[in-house]
Amino acid sequence: MxxxxxxxxxxxxxxxxxxxxxQLKDYRIVGIAAYANYRSLLQQIQDIKPEMVTLLNEKYCRMLKGKVRGVKITCAEEGITEMVESTNADIIICAFSSSISIDAILKAIKKKMRICLATKEILVSFGDIVMREVKKNNVLLIPIDSEHSAIYQCLEGKPREDILRIYLTASGGPFLDKNIKNVKKSDVLKHPVWKMGKKITIDSATMMNKGLEVIEAHHHFNLPTEKIKVVIHPQALCHSLVQFVDGTLLAQVSTPDMKLPIQYALTAPHRLPAPAKYLDIHRVKKLTFQPPNFKKFPCLRLAYEALAVGKSMPAVLNAANAEAVKFFLDDKLRFSDIPKVIQMVMKKHSARQGNVKFYLEAEEWAREEVRRFIC
Ligand SMILES: NC(=O)c1ccc[n+]([C@@H]2O[C@H](COP(=O)([O-])OP(=O)(O)OC[C@H]3O[C@@H](n4cnc5c(N)ncnc54)[C@H](OP(=O)(O)O)[C@@H]3O)[C@@H](O)[C@H]2O)c1
Known part of the structure; x- marks a missing residue:
């Protein structure tokens, strides 16, 4: 088990x-954690019956404690680290919407757990540190992001020196063929393919999501910036491609359903029957690919620039973006101003190499700059 x-x-x-x-026979959830949604967490406690639960928000955590008996409940970030220390788990799935669990992930790596990573912000801000620890401790870090899962699957067993480039596919989001001046929040929150959390849905509309994925891919696959390309593929059936030095392209194609990369991250290199609909290849009318428009989506360009600078710049890009998205969701920032704010913060930052504490401080500085700029 x-x-x-x-x-x-x-x-x-x-x-x-x-x-x-x-629906997996030999897998069991022993610990769950959320940020503030104690009602959903309460339902999950009754449904999953975990051994340990953490709620990051202390106020809601106290409310949860008042309602649950017989399960260990811890509050705040230290609660997750304690969960990693004490549950004797084999696998950790990281699906928070921010890099808040970085300490717990580093601890999980030291404890030689399999790391199934959905939270791209972890590699964007702390990629060098995380991948160094992964290598040192000889653990598996398997991507859940569908594009990286696709690349991971295409690369299995292939020598790294045979890679010419990788192509991360992007559906193009809701504004691929539409004007992005004066868009409404409700339009931004309507992704044409994927049903996701609000933050990543906004990131998909600005294409910052793809930019963060470029940085994530750099760390996951140890590839230089020039070997990581983005290609627009509106049908979202091909989840990414690898081109090898002989010109061959390998692609991973399947129904767009996150249950597939989640299951693969848990069972790789083994495959089990799909927890989602199989793709009926006869119903696929066309697969199209086109280059991205960097002018229309400056966030993508900013992410490439942050990766080229490296050091603390990706952490600054990530935090400035997250804060700008919050202001947009609160109707205090226009959609078209999101990249302008991020660029302004990046221009003020002198990137430096550092440890986790330093990158966390760089993130906090970037958030503060965004707040000062907007408020
Ligand atoms: N959704 C997708 O299809 C998809 C695909 C690829 C990668 N990802 C990545 O996976 C991660 C999660 O995405 P999601 O779509 O599942 O997000 P989501 O639906 O918004 O869920 C976010 C989870 O993180 C918690 N959370 C909320 N605010 C947080 C904060 N400030 N810091 C840490 N955690 C917080 C939430 O807890 P509460 O419910 O208590 O608020 C919830 O459990 C993101 O990094 C995203 O980029 C998602």
Whole structure:
């Protein structure tokens, strides 16, 4: 029986992970964690019956404690680290919508757990540190992001020196063929293919999501910036491609359903029957690919620039973006101003190499700059 900790259990990825794990015979969730949604967490406690639960928000955590008996409940970030220390888990799924669990992930790596990573912000801000620890401790870090899962699957067993480039596919979001001046929040929150949390849905509309994925891919696959390309593929059936030095392209194609990469992250290199509909290849009318428009979507360009600078710049990009998205969701920032704010913060930052504490401080500085700029 594989014992699993699920961080971000109440979110879109978290709920899909619960559905996947329920139909796997030899896997069991022993710990769950969320941010503030104590009602959903309460339902999950009754449904999953975990050994340990963490709620990051202390006020809601106290309310949860008042309603539950017989389960260990811890509050705040230290609660997750304690969960990693004490549940004797084999696997950790990280699906928080921010890099808040970085300490717990580093601890899980030291404890040699399999790391199934959905939270791209972890590699964007702390990629060098995380991948160094992964290598040192000889653990598996398997992507859940569908594009990285696709690349991971295409690369299995292939020598790295045979890679010419990788192509991360992007559906193009809701504004692929539409004007992005004066868009409404409701339009931004309507993704044409994927049903996801709000933050990643906004990131998909600005294409910052793809930019963060470029940085994530750099760390996952140890590839230089020039070998990581983005290609627009509106049908969202091909989840990414690898081109090898002989010109061959390998692609991973399947129904767009996050249950597939979640299950693969848990069972790789083995495959089990799909927890989602099989793709009927005869119904696929066309697969199209086109280059991205960097002018229309400056966030993508900013992410490439942050990766080229490296050091603390990706952490600054990530935090400035997250804060700008919050202001947009609160109707205090226009959609078209999101990249302008991020660029302004990046221009003010002198990137430096550092440890986790330093990158966390860089993130906090970037958030503060965004607040000062907008308020
Ligand atoms: N959804 C997808 O299809 C998809 C695909 C690829 C990658 N990802 C990545 O997976 C991660 C989760 O995405 P999602 O769509 O599942 O997000 P989501 O639906 O918004 O869920 C986020 C989860 O994180 C918790 N959370 C909320 N605010 C937080 C904060 N400030 N810091 C840490 N955790 C917080 C939420 O807890 P509460 O419910 O208590 O608020 C919830 O459990 C993101 O990094 C995203 O980029 C998602």
């Amino acid at each position: 594989k014992r699993i900790i699920l961080l971000g259990s109440t979110g879109s990825i978290g709920r899909n992970a619960v559905a996947v794990i329920k």
